[in-house]
Amino acid sequence: MTCLPFAGCxxxxxxxxAPAADEKRNAAPAAEGVSLKPEEVGKAGIVTAPAVATTxxxxxxxxxxxxxxxxxxQAVADLTTAAAAERQxxxxxxxxxxxxxxxxxxxxxxxxxxxxxxxxDHAALVLNEQRLSxxxxxxxxxxxxxxxxxxxxxxxxxxxLARVTFPLxxxxxxxxxxxxxxxxxxxxGKSFESETVWSAPADASIPGRSLFAVxxxxxxxxxxxxxxxxxxxxxxxxxVVPFSAVVINSGKSWCYIEEKPGSFVRAEIDTSVPTDAGxxxxxxxxxxxxxxxxxxxxxxxxxxxxxxxxx
Numbered sequence: 327m328t329c330l331p332f333a334g335c336x337x338x339x340x341x342x343x344a345p346a347a348d349e350k351r352n353a354a355p356a357a358e359g360v361s362l363k364p365e366e367v368g369k370a371g372i373v374t375a376p377a378v379a380t381t382x383x384x385x386x387x388x389x390x391x392x393x394x395x396x397x398x399x400q401a402v403a404d405l406t407t408a409a410a411a412e413r414q415x416x417x418x419x420x421x422x423x424x425x426x427x428x429x430x431x432x433x434x435x436x437x438x439x440x441x442x443x444x445x446x447d448h449a450a451l452v453l454n455e456q457r458l459s460x461x462x463x464x465x466x467x468x469x470x471x472x473x474x475x476x477x478x479x480x481x482x483x484x485x486x487l488a489r490v491t492f493p494l495x496x497x498x499x500x501x502x503x504x505x506x507x508x509x510x511x512x513x514x515g516k517s518f519e520s521e522t523v524w525s526a527p528a529d530a531s532i533p534g535r536s537l538f539a540v541x542x543x544x545x546x547x548x549x550x551x552x553x554x555x556x557x558x559x560x561x562x563x564x565x566v567v568p569f570s571a572v573v574i575n576s577g578k579s580w581c582y583i584e585e586k587p588g589s590f591v592r593a594e595i596d597t598s599v600p601t602d603a604g605x606x607x608x609x610x611x612x613x614x615x616x617x618x619x620x621x622x623x624x625x626x627x628x629x630x631x632x633x634x635x636x637x
Contacts, residue, residue, distance in 0.1 A: 386556050406472070412447040461527075521539075
């Protein structure tokens with residue numbers, strides 16, 4: 327039967343076709359890339375490097391502050407003084423007891439004074455030891471040995487002590503073996519690792535879990551605040567995109583991949599995981615892909631404005 331051109335006979339759009347058309351209309355335009363002649367590539371100073379395959383463990387991020395050595399030095403001095411006083415009073419008491427019953431015996435009052443002084447000096451030594459433990463944690467590497475070379479190194483400033491706090495729920499159970507630090511003013515600067523890590527008393531001013539970490543003396547300044555990262559999961563596979571390769575457009579981060587000689591395509595990347603060499607990217611860029619590491623900004627300008635010529 328022939329269908330007349332009335333409204334009732336007009337063919338309707340299928341349900342499956344309508345959403346597809348809407349999705350096509352609303353989809354973000356794909357990056358078209360840039361094609362350059364060999365002489366244009368050289369003129370623009372474009373340099374590429376293969377994406378390096380690597381692994382990277384997920385990390386918890388927190389903040390640290392370098393403790394001033396004055397507090398540590400004072401604690402060591404107090405302990406040393408208390409230990410010396412305790413040794414002296416213990417020696418006097420022992421000598422008094424050895425002379426008991428001999429012509430050179432000390433008066434009873436003097437012996438009682440010696441006993442009282444030895445007890446007081448021992449209590450002062452124990453108090454200083456407990457104060458050190460309460461301040462710097464029960465699991466400090468110098469536990470039970472205030473003459474520890476590591477404690478002496480901290481008191482002299484040869485090494486530094488960082489107090490790190492991670493927000494609640496970010497750090498997995500157990501104490502990480504290493505914590506990685508970087509300077510706040512150098513977001514892309516080289517990081518440095520701790521030498522020793524142990525649990526710290528909770529910080530009453532910041533909810534979360536706290537750790538102490540020992541750093542080399544030259545890594546940070548006393549009182550400085552640092553960014554701290556600790557591994558919290560199994561390593562993941564990905565590649566490293568150099569910092570110099572990243573360009574920003576429409577609030578997103580991109581890099582350019584040379585798919586074939588003179589043909590450059592823009593790829594969006596996640597910059598939430600910085601490393602010393604660049605950003606760790608889990609997906610979207612295959613190992614060995616030729617990443618533009620110099621003049622990526624010129625490629626972006628050329629893509630957005632095709633009439634732009636390489637200077």
